[in-house]
Amino acid sequence: MNATLLNTPEYTVSELGLALKRTVENAYGYVRVRGEISGFKRATSGHLYLCLKDAGAVIDGVMWKGGAAALPFRPEDGLEVIATGKLTTYPGRSKYQIVIERMEPAGAGALMALLEARKAKLAAEGLFDPARKRALPYIPRVIGVITSPTGAVIRDILHRLSDRFPRRVLVWPVVVQGEAAAGQVAAAVAGFNALVRGGQIPRPDLLIVARGGGSVEDLWAFNEEIVVRAVAASTIPVITAVGHETDTTLVDFAGDHRAPTPTAAAERAVPVLADLRLTLGGLGLRLDRAAARGVELRAERATALARRLPTPSALLGLRQQRADELADRLPRALRAAAAGWRARYDRAGGALQRPLLDRRVVLERTRVERTAERLRAGGRALLANDAAKLGRAGAGLRPALLGVRRDRAVAALGSAARLLETLGPNNVLKRGYAYVTTRDGHVITSAGAARAKVALRLTFDDGTVDVTTGAASPPEDRPVQPSVARPAARPAISGPVQERLL
Known part of the structure; x- marks a missing residue:
C-alpha cells in the first residue's frame, strides 16, 4: 500500500463535517445572495425555511425568529429577493445553506409585479367591486x-x-x-x-x-x-x-x-360642528319666516273671503222679524185656546146633569140584566147539550173500562181520606193539643177574641170542657194600648154635593 495513504490522518464523520463547516464559514463569511424564493415555509417556532434559486443552482436558507419578525414584507414563493447572511453547512444532512439575517426584495419592479398579481387575483374575487x-x-x-x-x-x-x-x-x-x-x-x-x-x-x-x-x-x-x-x-x-x-x-x-x-x-x-350649527340656525330663520309668511297669506285669504260673506244683520233680519210676529200672536193664540177648552168643558158639564145620569144608569142596568139572562139561558142549553153528549158517550163505554175507572176513583178517594185523617184536627188533638170555641161552636183564633167572650169551650181528644174568662175588664198584665189620635173631620163642603155615578 502507498506510504502516503498510510500516513493520511483518519477523521470521523462528525469531525469531517465540522471541518467542512469551519472551512466554508472562514472562506466566505457574510455574503449577499440574489435569487427567487421557493419552498417557503414558516415553522410554528417562528423560524423561516426557504430555498433561493436561479437558473443553474439552488441553496437552502433559514431565517431565525428574531430576523423574521423585523421583515417589512411577507416572503412568498416566486418573489425575487436579496438575502444577506452567513454561509454555513448543516452536517446532519451534508448540505450547505445560508443563515439569512436580512432580506429585501430584489427591486421595486419585483414587488410591484407581486402587488399587481395579487391585486388582479383579489379583484377577480370581487373584493374591490364598487357596488x-x-x-x-x-x-x-x-x-x-x-x-x-x-x-x-x-x-x-x-x-x-x-x-x-x-x-x-x-x-x-x-x-x-x-x-x-x-x-x-x-x-x-x-x-x-x-x-x-x-x-x-x-x-x-x-x-x-x-x-x-x-x-x-x-x-x-x-x-x-x-x-x-x-x-x-x-x-x-x-x-x-x-x-x-x-x-x-x-x-x-x-x-x-x-x-x-x-x-x-x-x-x-x-x-364640522360649527357649520352644522350655522346651517341649523339659517334653516331655523327660514322656517320662522316661512311660517310667518304662511300665517299672513292665510289671514289675507280669510279677510278676502269674509268680504264676500253677507252681514249678520242680513242673515238674521228675516228670522228676527218672524220671531217678533210670533211673539205678538202668542198671547192671542193662548187666549183663543183657553176659550176653546172652556167651551168644551161647559159642554161636557151639561151632559152630567142628574136626570140624564139616572136615565143612563137605568139603561145600563137593563142591558146588564138582559145580558145575564142570555148567559144563563145559554149555559143551561150548553149543559143540556153536554149531558146529552155524555150520555151518548157513556152508552158506548165498555163495562171493563168503567170498572177500571171505578177502581181508580175508589183508590183516589181512599188516598184523600187517609190524607184528611192525617191532617184533620182530631189527629192533632191526639198529640195533646186543643182548640177553643164559643158555646155555640164558633172557633176562637186569637187572644183578643177570647178576651171579648165570657163563656168558652175547650175541645180535647177525649171530650170538651166549658170555661169562663172571668170579669169583662182586661187582666192586670194586659198591656194598655196607646190611644191613637183620630184625624180631624173634614169640613163640610158648601153647596150641592155631586152624588156617585154608579
Whole structure:
C-alpha cells in the first residue's frame, strides 16, 4: 500500500463535517445572495425555511425568529429577493445553506409585479367591486381607530376630531410595520366587528385604518391578503388612510372610502360642528319666516273671503222679524185656546146633569140584566147539550173500562181520606193539643177574641170542657194600648154635593 495513504490522518464523520463547516464559514463569511424564493415555509417556532434559486443552482436558507419578525414584507414563493447572511453547512444532512439575517426584495419592479398579481387575483374575487362599498354614517356615535398608539397618526386624528366634531374614539393598538403587522391589523378589524351593540364596550359606527407614510416595503403589511380580506368582510364601514397622498395599498381598494392622509380621514369621518350649527340656525330663520309668511297669506285669504260673506244683520233680519210676529200672536193664540177648552168643558158639564145620569144608569142596568139572562139561558142549553153528549158517550163505554175507572176513583178517594185523617184536627188533638170555641161552636183564633167572650169551650181528644174568662175588664198584665189620635173631620163642603155615578 502507498506510504502516503498510510500516513493520511483518519477523521470521523462528525469531525469531517465540522471541518467542512469551519472551512466554508472562514472562506466566505457574510455574503449577499440574489435569487427567487421557493419552498417557503414558516415553522410554528417562528423560524423561516426557504430555498433561493436561479437558473443553474439552488441553496437552502433559514431565517431565525428574531430576523423574521423585523421583515417589512411577507416572503412568498416566486418573489425575487436579496438575502444577506452567513454561509454555513448543516452536517446532519451534508448540505450547505445560508443563515439569512436580512432580506429585501430584489427591486421595486419585483414587488410591484407581486402587488399587481395579487391585486388582479383579489379583484377577480370581487373584493374591490364598487357596488360593495357602503355609505359612511353622517354623524357616527363611536369611531374605532386601528393604528399605532405611539405615532403621530393617532394624535392627528384625535386633534382633528376634537376641532370638527368631538366624538367617542376607541383605539385598537397594532404595529403598522413588520412581519406581525398584517395579522394584528386583520385581528383588530375582526375584533371591532365582533362587538355587540349595547355591550360593555360600545360597537363603533365607523372604522379608520391609518398609518403614516413610508416606502413600499414599509407599507407592505397593508398589501397582504389577510388584511384586504378582513377589511372587505367588515360589516362596519371602513375609511383607509395608509401613507401619504401618493401612496396606494390594496387595502385602499377594499375599504369603503380612501382618505389621502390620516387627517383627511378624520375630516371625512365627521362634519364640522360649527357649520352644522350655522346651517341649523339659517334653516331655523327660514322656517320662522316661512311660517310667518304662511300665517299672513292665510289671514289675507280669510279677510278676502269674509268680504264676500253677507252681514249678520242680513242673515238674521228675516228670522228676527218672524220671531217678533210670533211673539205678538202668542198671547192671542193662548187666549183663543183657553176659550176653546172652556167651551168644551161647559159642554161636557151639561151632559152630567142628574136626570140624564139616572136615565143612563137605568139603561145600563137593563142591558146588564138582559145580558145575564142570555148567559144563563145559554149555559143551561150548553149543559143540556153536554149531558146529552155524555150520555151518548157513556152508552158506548165498555163495562171493563168503567170498572177500571171505578177502581181508580175508589183508590183516589181512599188516598184523600187517609190524607184528611192525617191532617184533620182530631189527629192533632191526639198529640195533646186543643182548640177553643164559643158555646155555640164558633172557633176562637186569637187572644183578643177570647178576651171579648165570657163563656168558652175547650175541645180535647177525649171530650170538651166549658170555661169562663172571668170579669169583662182586661187582666192586670194586659198591656194598655196607646190611644191613637183620630184625624180631624173634614169640613163640610158648601153647596150641592155631586152624588156617585154608579
